[in-house]
Amino acid sequence: MNHFRxxxxxxxxxxxxxxxxKGQTFDxxxxxxxxxxxxxxLACNAAMVLAKAAxxxxxDLAEALVAPIQSIEGITSAExxxxxxxxxxxxxxxxxxxxxxxxxxxxxxxxxxxxGGEKLNVEYVSANPTGPLHLAHARGAVIGDVMARxxxxxxxxxxxxxxxxxxxxQVDTLARSAYLRYREAFGxxxxxxxxxxxxxxxxxxxxxxxxxxxAKWLTADEAGWLPAVRDYxxxxxxxxxKETLGQMGIKQHFTSEAALVAADKVSEAVAALSDMGLMYxxxxxxxxxxxxxxxxxxxxxxxxxxxxGDDVDRPIQKSxxxxxxxxxxxxxxxxKYQRGFAKMINVFGVxxxxxxxxxxxxxxxxxxxxxxxxxxxxNLVKLYRDGELVKMSKRSGNFITLRDVLDExxxxxxxFVILTRRSDMPLDIDYAKVLEASKDNPVWAINxxxxxxxxxxxxxxxxxxxxxxxxxxxxxxxxxxxxxAEELAVMNLLSQWPQTVETAALNAEPxxxxxxxxxxxxxxxxxxxxxxxxxxxxxxxEDDAELSVARLALLRATSxxxxxxxxxxxxxxxxxx
RNA sequence: GUCCCCGUAGCUCAGUAGGAUAGAGCGACCGCCUCCUAAGCGGUAGGCCACAGGUUCGACUCCUGUCGGGGACACCA
Numbered sequence: 193m194n195h196f197r198x199x200x201x202x203x204x205x206x207x208x209x210x211x212x213x214k215g216q217t218f219d220x221x222x223x224x225x226x227x228x229x230x231x232x233x234l235a236c237n238a239a240m241v242l243a244k245a246a247x248x249x250x251x252d253l254a255e256a257l258v259a260p261i262q263s264i265e266g267i268t269s270a271e272x273x274x275x276x277x278x279x280x281x282x283x284x285x286x287x288x289x290x291x292x293x294x295x296x297x298x299x300x301x302x303x304x305x306x307x308g309g310e311k312l313n314v315e316y317v318s319a320n321p322t323g324p325l326h327l328a329h330a331r332g333a334v335i336g337d338v339m340a341r342x343x344x345x346x347x348x349x350x351x352x353x354x355x356x357x358x359x360x361x362q363v364d365t366l367a368r369s370a371y372l373r374y375r376e377a378f379g380x381x382x383x384x385x386x387x388x389x390x391x392x393x394x395x396x397x398x399x400x401x402x403x404x405x406x407a408k409w410l411t412a413d414e415a416g417w418l419p420a421v422r423d424y425x426x427x428x429x430x431x432x433x434k435e436t437l438g439q440m441g442i443k444q445h446f447t448s449e450a451a452l453v454a455a456d457k458v459s460e461a462v463a464a465l466s467d468m469g470l471m472y473x474x475x476x477x478x479x480x481x482x483x484x485x486x487x488x489x490x491x492x493x494x495x496x497x498x499x500x501g502d503d504v505d506r507p508i509q510k511s512x513x514x515x516x517x518x519x520x521x522x523x524x525x526x527x528k529y530q531r532g533f534a535k536m537i538n539v540f541g542v543x544x545x546x547x548x549x550x551x552x553x554x555x556x557x558x559x560x561x562x563x564x565x566x567x568x569x570x571n572l573v574k575l576y577r578d579g580e581l582v583k584m585s586k587r588s589g590n591f592i593t594l595r596d597v598l599d600e601x602x603x604x605x606x607x608f609v610i611l612t613r614r615s616d617m618p619l620d621i622d623y624a625k626v627l628e629a630s631k632d633n634p635v636w637a638i639n640x641x642x643x644x645x646x647x648x649x650x651x652x653x654x655x656x657x658x659x660x661x662x663x664x665x666x667x668x669x670x671x672x673x674x675x676x677a678e679e680l681a682v683m684n685l686l687s688q689w690p691q692t693v694e695t696a697a698l699n700a701e702p703x704x705x706x707x708x709x710x711x712x713x714x715x716x717x718x719x720x721x722x723x724x725x726x727x728x729x730x731x732x733x734e735d736d737a738e739l740s741v742a743r744l745a746l747l748r749a750t751s752x753x754x755x756x757x758x759x760x761x762x763x764x765x766x767x768x769x
Numbered sequence: 770g771u772c773c774c775c776g777u778a779g780c781u782c783a784g785u786a787g788g789a790u791a792g793a794g795c796g797a798c799c800g801c802c803u804c805c806u807a808a809g810c811g812g813u814a815g816g817c818c819a820c821a822g823g824u825u826c827g828a829c830u831c832c833u834g835u836c837g838g839g840g841a842c843a844c845c846a
Contacts, residue, residue: 235788510844546840549772704783714810721810
């Protein structure tokens with residue numbers, strides 16, 4: 193349950209009864225967390241936004257609202273502050289109920305049906321199937337994967353998808369590169385010419401092809417071997433990519449560009465746009481700025497993307513009459529829409545940022561406004577070792593593979609570090625720092641809190657031997673006995689989890705989960721340390737089992753939320769540290 | 770030349786569907802382990818939220834402009 197939403201609804205019901213506010217709309221009324229905890233658990237701006245309409249001063253209106261708002265169950269006090277804020281304090285059984293819900297619903301606490309089961313397609317990674325995944329793909333993989341998980345939590349019916357760019361010239365280049373490795377497997381000395389892929393990873397592909405097909409392609413001409421070699425190499429590349437994604441716990445539905453082209457989806461989509469009068473033959477202006485040497489004016493089939501927010505119209509057909517990549521992409525998104533996805537999220541690298549406008553334009557056009565495409569762009573990731581930038585050389589083909597990074601720092605750390613930065617901001621990862629057992633390694637800091645909670649339970653089982661400390665037993669604990677500032681702070685934070693999930697999902701800001709967990713871990717650690725100075729604040733009080741159990745209930749609720757957060761992030765927790 | 774992103778503490782970054790005294794981590798300084806994990810906690814110092822206008826009860830947040838940093842700008846994918 194999102195308690196901000198719950199209390200907002202309750203307050204709006206009360207506002208509806210107030211004579212001075214008859215006929216008003218309450219859209220601008222917000223119930224939120226006050227900056228300063230001293231101001232209470234919730235703050236409402238109703239008096240300030242409605243004062244003018246009510247013909248009253250904000251503070252006077254606020255005074256008039258105190259009584260009705262205080263009558264709401266769970267709100268123990270309401271007071272007027274500042275320019276007319278209503279500061280509300282929660283109490284009574286509210287916190288106990290929240291803890292009970294968290295214990296009962298465990299990982300599902302915070303889930304909602306805001307999206308009402310709407311179908312959503314999240315497309316991410318979609319790396320060219322011509323080599324191993326590298327570091328830059330990791331960011332898209334994590335962001336896309338976590339977005340998918342978040343969207344499921346708020347009630348979307350999510351499909352995770354990977355678009356295989358297997359229709360362009362680069363897969364023929366792959367085939368030619370693999371073919372040389374195939375000859376190499378027969379003992380021939382080969383040099384990889386400029387323009388082909390030099391990476392070592394193709395050596396095994398050449399050997400595999402030899403093992404499968406023997407010498408049959410050695411004497412064939414290119415037209416003869418190319419399709420077979422291409423299909424084989426493509427299959428190997430995809431297997432490699434899927435394996436790496438599997439290491440990160442990512443599984444997607446794969447859609448092939450070539451298959452869409454073969455099924456004539458492109459003509460279909462282009463015809464649809466033509467019928468809407470959005471296609472025409474024309475000549476584009478030369479690009480401003482760096483003008484390509486070989487630029488020449490030519491007539492092409494163009495899409496009127498500028499009618500839908502793009503800067504210029506975009507070519508659909510190359511001068512030789514074949515489709516552009518954009519045309520295929522239009523077909524792909526047309527296909528997504530036909531498969532029932534009106535809502536789509538794409539995760540792109542920052543180098544494709546300039547492509548976003550035209551793609552969104554095409555979706556808007558094709559679906560007559562019914563489709564909605566959100567694009568998340570992932571900025572660059574730089575890797576440092578001992579303060580030195582780890583260079584990646586594209587020419588030699590020796591770039592840092594995602595697999596290498598995973599082998600060194602693991603999926604947990606990589607995922608978490610990626611989520612500690614907004615996706616559209618550049619990210620630096622320092623090998624040493626990120627592996628440290630300290631706050632530079634945020635996943636450890638949170639896992640530490642979780643491990644501490646587990647240690648308290650181990651201790652509790654000794655101290656209160658034979659007593660049931662399971663979730664259902666804790667759910668009936670005397671939580672109302674918890675009253676220290678640190679305990680209340682943790683409870684308040686736990687209650688913010690549903691709101692965090694919602695905000696992160698609906699605004700496509702998965703990093704919010706990481707920041708929330710850091711805050712929760714900090715609040716828990718503060719609670720823990722309160723017991724250092726004041727012995728009565730320690731969780732386990734041998735002579736007061738009821739109080740101890742109440743505190744254990746809070747701890748279990750906290751660990752539930754940490755696990756829930758880790759689950760959304762795809763991080764696997766460590767029980768003991 | 771056009772478009773996109775960014776400019777917040779010494780450093781790395783959160784925060785902005787407008788809200789009260791702008792936050793965290795690191796670094797610096799001062800404290801806290803006979804005590805459930807000190808891989809932790811508390812405190813101090815550190816800010817004209819790039820700048821200038823505008824919108825309004827109220828702007829770090831929205832709008833316009835300026836300056837500064839990064840990126841993208843025909844048939845490639």
